Amino acid sequence: MLFLGLGALLFITACGGGSSGGDNSSAGGEWLIPEDEVRDGGPGKDGIPSLDSPIFLSPENSGYLADDDLVIGVVRNGEARAYPHRILDWHEVANDEFGSEKVTINYCPLTGSAMMWQGDLEAANAEFGVSGLLFNSNLIMYDRESDTYWSQMLATAVHGPRIDEKATLLPMVETTWATWRSLYPDTAVLSRSTGFSRDYSRYPYGSFRTDQNLLFPVANSDNRLHPKLRVFGISQDGITRAYPIEAFADGVQVINDVNEAYVVVGSSGRNFAAAFSATLDDGTQLTFSPIQDDTLVMEDESGTRWDLFGQAQEGPRVGEQLTPLFSYTAYWYAWAAFFPTTEVMSP
């Protein structure tokens, strides 16, 4: 009896003392987004562990990847690295360094969206972690310096000390392993030796990639396309458009929007898309045509040839850089949830 009474007392006492335990974010204060639309994903803060000391392999040792596996491809200071979805499905955030440059590669498996953000140059700890919270079913990260919460698809701090600050996006490409390897044969690729006991041969979300189901609610549902169709979205200067990846030509296709002064380059066969301002710093507006080359994707009227990151690699403008638009690939349902006025484009 005494034991039971003690157990009951402990329970009741604990019940009475846990009000602060209901706080599902460790940063207090207001939210930039509707708080009632922020969802607990279940694992808790850091329950999905970020990769903080990623190890890389040479492409010859990438036998765990299939040609059509999607990867996030990055080139910094001439060094190419690939971060496979197969690994990021389980970790969502990889804090990495290129020399002294700190970056975070973030990927939300529920929205299919990937980005690379510049690490905080001012912070002693520039790392990001997975908060365990979601907005529109999309990853909310937190930075380990200020404990500010950041919406991935908005690339904006939505809660905490740095609320309303924008993340600095760095150029990256989402494509297949085969395409990335053909573009950058010397690329390094993330190792499965992550320090975590995960089966990277398995996709952790069942049939989610292809079925019609959502795991968490979103603010805006749009049934114009299949919810999991991968679209390349652009949202900049009042333009909000989505280009289904599968609607691009099999080879490289270039779309020049002369009125809005931007260019989209994409390929369904090689599974990539990118978008840039077509106007150079000196005010020159370029138009482009596709080139079917393994490494370069478009050519302007001067004969300059550009790569997938918008860098001029050959020709009179070699060394120049096109300005990337705010754009990335995501599942249609997620893009439409964040950008409800999106115009669906048919390349």
Added chain:
Amino acid sequence: MKSPIVLLVVGAMSAGFMPSGRAATCSCAGVALSSADAYIASKAGDSQLAVTYNYFDLSDLVAGSTEVNDETQRDRATQTLLLRYGYGLSDRWTVGALVSGVRHERQVRTSNQGEQIGEGLGDSLVTLSYSPQQISVWNRQQLSFGLGVRIPTGEDDKGSPLFLEDMQPGQGAWGGSAWVYWARAYSQAARLKTFVSLSLSETGENDREYSFEGETTLSGGISYASDLGLWVQAAIDLRDADPHTRFGGELPNTGGQWINGSLSVQYSLAPDLAVNAGVVLPIHRDLEGSLQFTTRQQFSLGLVYNIQ
């Protein structure tokens, strides 16, 4: 992972009214639905009051049927406190009611965030059971049937931002269960008994279109009651839980099959008062999806008071 409160509630629902002073063994993720000996019929006019405390340690990380190391050092536990009352309408019909308090705890020890707690009033139950056969001097078999309705009295709005359903004290949805229990005694004194039971449960959607869905549990075991007021039971439970759903679609990494072993003891302090304790441990599990946290162990303590 099955919400502890769901199974707890349905398990307790299955327990019905037990004038013998037996405690309900509640359930949780990976644990059996109810005590297999929980369907003992009442006598007309008898009533029973029982309090049970349960602790569920949900810290095992399992991929399919393989336990894997959790480098995030996540602790997950649920405590429940159940208050149950039963009344014998006749020698064959029994009604019961249960209210619950629930506390969910979660902490990732590699994180800078402290323990998160979702606690409060849990769901409630009403049950009705019918026992056409009862063990007596002249009859060595018992057969009982039961039905239960879970009432969503529990709090399901905990957390800021809102916790996921498995951290809410209440499920926010109506549910129901049905069970059948058969036991056989091997002497007139009925000290040694074997039993088997089958229970089914289903759960509706809450207002966020989330459902814990249903599960089936088959239990079997053996019990022995001594002259000294000590009662011991060992049981094996086979549990099959459906994946949870949201918006009608199955949620990955929920549901699965479990085989659990349980050991319960009870001691009669007085003719109308008994204390009990139990432990449930997993023997085998085969869980849906690629990774689930599930029950490592479960403990219970109870006090039962019979009113005649």
